[in-house]
Amino acid sequence: MTRFLLLLTLVLSVSSCGSVDVNRYADQQPALNLERFFSQPVKAWGMFQKRSGEVAKRFEVNIVSRREGNNLILDEQFLYSDGTRQRRVWVLTPEGDGRWSGRAGDVVGVAKGQVAGNTLRWRYRLNLPVDGSTYEMSMDDWMYLMDEDTLINRTSMSKLGVEVGQVTLFFRRQGVGASQ
Template identity: 85%
Template sequence: MKRLLLLLALALSITSCTGVDVARYADQQPALNLEQYFSQPVKAWGMFQKRSGEVVKRFEVNIVSRREGNNLILDERFLYSDGTRQRRVWTLTPEGQGRWSGRAEDVVGIAKGQVAGNTLHWRYRLNLPVDDSTYEMSMDDWMYLMDEDTLINRTRMSKFGVEVGQVTIFFRRQGAGVSQ
């Protein structure tokens, strides 16, 4: 039985490491520049779906940013469909060659990301509060710049290599011109 569990865990870890390389998007336009995109306030709308596809929570986020030396600080204020609120403050640090690291209070360790073309790929572990418990989830974020003001984010959330749900978020820079 132990051997079967070990093989299952190994198989899950191998399949969770495969996927698309962010470099595949290197030629995609418009090019994503994080400092430029977050140079003005951003409003976002999103939802969390269980693995079954059921939407269990919707939310809005207001994001303001500032520079502190080399760091880009993103102050995110969430309002969830159940009326609860949350704040997450990211400190993003450029590492060169499109690579970024990030820290936030509820992020375990350091988030690692890379920008290529119009795409940012982030990976990190997040302490996620659910009811009276907190779960450490692995987050696999893919963000795609659609135009200079619109960014779409799709996140795969997993625990022990097994997907538990997805988060979809649409970002829009405030003050952005809206076509009529």
């Protein structure tokens, strides 16, 4: 038992050492403004890679947004490379000082995020369906605004502190006013 506790402590210590504070990016430009970025339709392309690096699934997402009071609603329509479809509707609420909270049907509890400079760090637990079972995954999203119309996202997915894969996603604003 002592050996197990020592190993668990070592794993948790190593995994917590690699965390970067989002405020490190506070001076990075262009500054990310979520309401502005999602003020018009957004198209995204992404992939999920297993821990080994193998691409397990590719997908496209169409996102439309609207304001409801203080909330920013993101309606995401996914199309996966195997032909399956999924919808996720986020309700994002500004909490002040660059902080955001969010809820969605497959998110466990409340997602917590913080914007600093061109970066958003978003952390939440997600119920992920895989082959007829559902797994609760910890998601650690890092989103970086590259220019006014392009956002890059890299997400680490883990279970019980062990990374099981990564999601890479590129967002591009569509429609009138988007840079061509």
